[in-house]
Amino acid sequence: MTTRVPGDRSASTVLAERLGTPLVEFPGDHVGFLRCPVEFAKALRDVLDR
Incomplete structure (x- = not known):
């Protein structure tokens, strides 16, 4: 088990x-394209239109 600490x-x-880009969270965990396709x-x- 990994324990997250403040600042981690x-x-x-x-x-x-480092890439100078915003972090984007996609819906649906690791298989979002299957669980929440729409x-x-x-x-x-939205990301590709930027």
């Missing part, structure tokens, strides 16, 4: 900062 940042957060597609379209 995920690899995705650090990568987004919401996932909308989030993906």
